[in-house]
């Protein structure tokens with residue numbers, strides 16, 4: 001049941017610093033805009049934010065706000081903690097219904113109510129905070145966004161101010177350079193510039209793939225299918241809409257309902273699948289399986305839908321509909337470790353093809369786990385042993401496993417050093433029990449239970465393409481590239497030759513196109529480079545006479561004239577090798 005989860009940095013100290021900076025932001029806002037109501041201000045992956053009601057500002061106001069924040073930091077106010085009663089808090093926040101609502105909720109949950117005060121600013125907060133405001137050495141406000149109170153679009157829209165802070169000025173500077181570079185590489189921008197995909201209000205959070213984006217998609221899947229066939233996988237396809245009984249049996253109806261979409265057919269309840277496993281299991285269970293058939297590796301490129309709040313949608317990286325490169329492996333206890341090793345090696349091979357480095361995290365038994373603790377121990381040991389035997393390093397995340405079993409998560413590292421969780425390998429004892437999976441053992445009885453592995457490598461195809469676009473800044477490897485070759489003519493009279501050569505290339509399986517516009521050659525070259533076309537071929541008097549093309553690459557290198565036949569041969573080889 002692989003879930004896509006953002007990678008969380010476990011740097012609590014930095015989180016505390018950033019959350020404390022959020023207090024300073026709220027303090028500055030209250031001084032500058034006394035009518036604004038501060039609501040919540042957590043630290044998040046990209047820094048911190050604070051949401052305000054009754055505040056209209058633009059990024060032009062950041063300078064003034066930052067100056068006020070710096071004043072507060074320079075005063076080095078200590079953060080002082082005080083316990084307070086609900087009555088005291090109601091009095092204190094008489095004009096801020098948000099804080100009162102939060103306090104009532106904390107109280108109901110049995111929490112102590114605490115106030116943190118620095119200077120003359122007090123906030124309802126659980127803490128922790130840095131010792132004093134002076135600890136914040138470097139900060140910056142980064143952007144403004146709209147956000148609904150409690151993330152619910154039925155509620156009032158608030159103004160969210162994002163910021164970032166660091167213990168040193170140097171770290172802030174490095175970060176700002178990284179952000180600039182990341183903006184240039186934003187896959188949403190690349191997707192627009194290269195005409196790969198779009199989003200539309202008629203299906204929020206669900207990408208529409210254009211012809212060029214679909215080429216990338218199909219190339220990734222062709223490679224995937226080839227490697228999986230070699231690794232002994234078989235591919236299946238199962239329905240997207242399945243009935244309520246199935247989701248009750250799998251536990252999703254009770255535990256995952258908030259993220260699911262529903263429909264009715266002939267008065268009966270159905271759900272759109274958020275995961276592929278319950279459907280895939282029907283294929284396993286369609287017949288009596290023998291131990292001789294195991295391990296059975298059933299791959300499925302399954303389109304799943306998961307409801308996400310509109311506020312967290314982020315291009316292809318966080319969507320509501322995506323295709324998982326899923327597979328379920330049904331193993332006997334004897335073959336389990338080898339199967340795990342096989343998945344790790346296949347994942348390694350596929351990531352290396354794209355030039356990704358990665359690290360692996362082993363997540364162990366959580367508090368809400370199901371099943372026999374001894375089985376858990378054995379499963380965690382098996383995952384660890386497989387990694388060790390392959391001499392692969394991993395980090396342990398205690399208590400971070402799924403409730404049904406431990407898992408290995410694969411985190412890709414991109415060109416900017418950011419990490420993205422993509423692949424996952426999860427061991428599952430629960431689903432075989434819930435669905436009564438069996439196989440006939442060597443002893444001739446049918447009461448053996450297979451162990452199930454859930455795994456993805458790309459994770460979601462959408463997300464993987466998003467990460468790949470940011471990693472490569474749109475400069476895709478030749479075999480993935482939507483347009484591999486563009487032929488540019490210097491004048492109209494060379495169009496016939498260019499057209500003939502373009503055709504030859506297309507027939508050889510190269511994605512080639514022509515630019516015969518009456519534009520200057522330098523403009524045509526520039527446009528082809530902007531489109532990240534791998535090979536840019538220029539054709540003029542000499543090329544026609546010699547039967548050549550002059551080869552340039554998108555990095556502005558001129559490689560000189562080449563016989564067309566020779567060029568085709570080389571490119572076809574390069575595509576085939578997936579270099």
Ligand SMILES: [Zn+2]
Pocket residue numbers: 001002275276277328454455
């Ligand atoms: Zn699964």
Ligand SMILES: [Zn+2]
Pocket residue numbers: 019020023116123124125126127128129
């Ligand atoms: Zn706080």
